[in-house]
Structures are given as structure tokens and as C-alpha cells.
Amino acid sequence: MNNDFDEVLEFCKLSIPKAHHKRIGIVGAGGIVAGAHLPAYALAGLPIHGITDIDHERAKELAKEHGIVNVYDDYKQMLADPEIEVVDIAVPAAEQPKILLAALAAGKHVLAQKPLATSVEAAQELEAASEESGLVVGVNQQLRFDEGIAAAYKMVQMGWIGKVSNFSLTVNLDTPWELWDWANTMERLEIMIHSIHYHDVVRWFLGEPERVYAVAGKTPGQAPIGETRTISTYTFASGASALIHSNHVNRGGDNIAEFRIDGESGSIRGTLGLLYDYPVGRLDTLEINSQVLPTEGWVAYPVTNRWIPEAFIGTMGSVLSAISDGTPLRSSIRDNVNTIRLIHALYKSIESGESQAL
């Protein structure tokens, strides 16, 4: 069995060859840059050329901590630096489009944070500008590089569970929304900034759904103004279905983050370790029961990397490979526009009470 996992382990490897290094400037010095982007780049041995944040002191602090030499007054000053080749954006969603468009106009490649934009129109405008520029633009949907999910994807691709009939994921968490001022005031919250990762992954596994249906709710006493509970279902032309069930006001103190993929000849089940004690978490778990290999019952895949920070090596590494040798992006802006279209179809369903065709 162990040798059977070799190709999966190879697919999940996260590293950035020195030959792919570029001069990177980061816009935003908030929680995710401090907790995930910079630790991931340090693990991968990737130096960072500069950083900027409207909170200049915060940018200076992070720069000092991580040995980043250049701290710019603002993103415009960063973009005017001819040394910068790639811009890594990590600011609240509403701020991102203007920075992304300015980066393209300045001839820089980009890694954008999720959500790419808060409307389909804005996402399409960014995609059109990106196509016109000929530059590489990736979107940081790094769950596609999280080891549990990436390994499951490769197992499905290799046919180990046959044709997929269902993908389901349940998270039930106590999310500290009060940490993010900008999130607390978002009317569209849970799908837009959290479950977008799962919806993006469902598309990665199963392609575009035919129809989706979603319901959402708020829980008395919750901090944010937007929805904190969502249940989304999908149907596909292939006959497959998917379910994403997400609750963020769990007062039971027992975080749950489980996924399962069923196919005609087997099943895969796993947990997203990060969400058991965010942002430290634990390793994912992943098991497969395959009549194709075959396994005898459930067999565990040996996960060694985490969603935070390691998966963030994947998204930046993918952008750098695309620039260096043309390797296709695992999460391109062209693909991501369809994730934005999908999440807006889910919101339309929530608001209309009716299923939506895509």
C-alpha cells in the first residue's frame, strides 16, 4: 500500500525551487500575512523584497521580524519600484480590485487573496484586465494545496474510488469574528470569506454544477451582521451531488471539520486539522477505502503538512512556476471567476428561496 501512495505524495509536495524566485512585494501586513504568507515563504526559503500597509508601523514591525528590507509608504510607491516583479495582495476584499488593476498596469504579476472580488462584475473586470496584460495572476485558494484535500484530489484523479457520486463537507466551529472589523460589517459573510474555500474545492473536484440551492442564518448573540450559518447543495450533470454545511457559532466547544467523497468503487474521508484549534490546529487526517487498488478496509494516508502555513507555499509556488516555466496555475484568475459566479448563485438562492441554474 505504501508504494501506492508515492504519486500522491509527489503531487502534494510543497517547495519553491531557487530558480523560480522573483522579487515579491506584499500589500497588507495583517493577520494572514503574519500568520500564513510569511511563515510559509520562510519555510520554503523564499525571500521577500518589500511590504506595505496603510498601517505603516505594522508593516515596519513585520518587515523587521522577517528581515524584509523595503517598507513602502503605500502600494503605489511599491508598484513604482522597477525591482518588484510579483505583488502578493492580502487586504480586505473591498480594497483588492484597485490594487490588482494598478499592479497589472505597472506590469507586475499578481497573487490575489480570496475572495477575488465581492461581485461577479468586479471579478470579470479583473479577469479581463489580467487576460489583456498577459501577466500571471493567481488567486490564493490555497485549500487546493492543503495536504488532506490535495491528496484526496489526486486519489480521485487516479480513479481509486471510481466515478464520484457525492462530495460532502461539514464544519461546525466557534469562529472569533470579532478579530476582523471589516468582516463584522460584511452583509455577505460566511460563504464570501470562509466557505468560498470549500465551494472552490468542490468545483476543482467536480467541475461546474448544474444547479445550486442554499439556505443561511444568523445566530442570536453573534458579533457580525452577516450570515454565520449556511447549507449549500449542488447537483451536477454527471448525476453527482455535493453538500457544504457550515456553522460558525458553535457554543458546544467541539469544533468539527470533516469531509467525505463517495465514488462508485470506494470512499475517502478526512478532517481539516486547522479548524480544530485555529490558527494552530493539527494535521489533517485522510483515509481511503478503495475497491480499485484495492485496500482492505480503510487505510490512512500519512499527512505531514498543514493548511496554515504550508498550503500557502503552494499558491505562491504555483504563481512563480507559471512565470518561470509556464506551468498552468492550480488556481488561476480565469478559473476563480467561476468560483465567484458560484458563490453569487448561492447568495441568489438564499435571497430568493429558490434553486439557481449556473
Ligand SMILES: NC(=O)c1ccc[n+]([C@@H]2O[C@H](COP(=O)([O-])OP(=O)(O)OC[C@H]3O[C@@H](n4cnc5c(N)ncnc54)[C@H](O)[C@@H]3O)[C@@H](O)[C@H]2O)c1
Ligand atoms: N485562508 C486564507 O486564504 C485567508 C485567511 C484569512 C484571511 N484571508 C483574506 O486575506 C485578506 C486579509 O485578511 P487578514 O486576516 O490579514 O485581515 P487583517 O484585518 O488582519 O489585515 C488586513 C490588513 O490590510 C491592511 N490594508 C487595508 N487596506 C489596505 C490598503 N489599501 N493598502 C495596504 N494595506 C491595507 C490593513 O491595515 C490590515 O493590516 C482578506 O481578504 C481575507 O479574506 C485569507
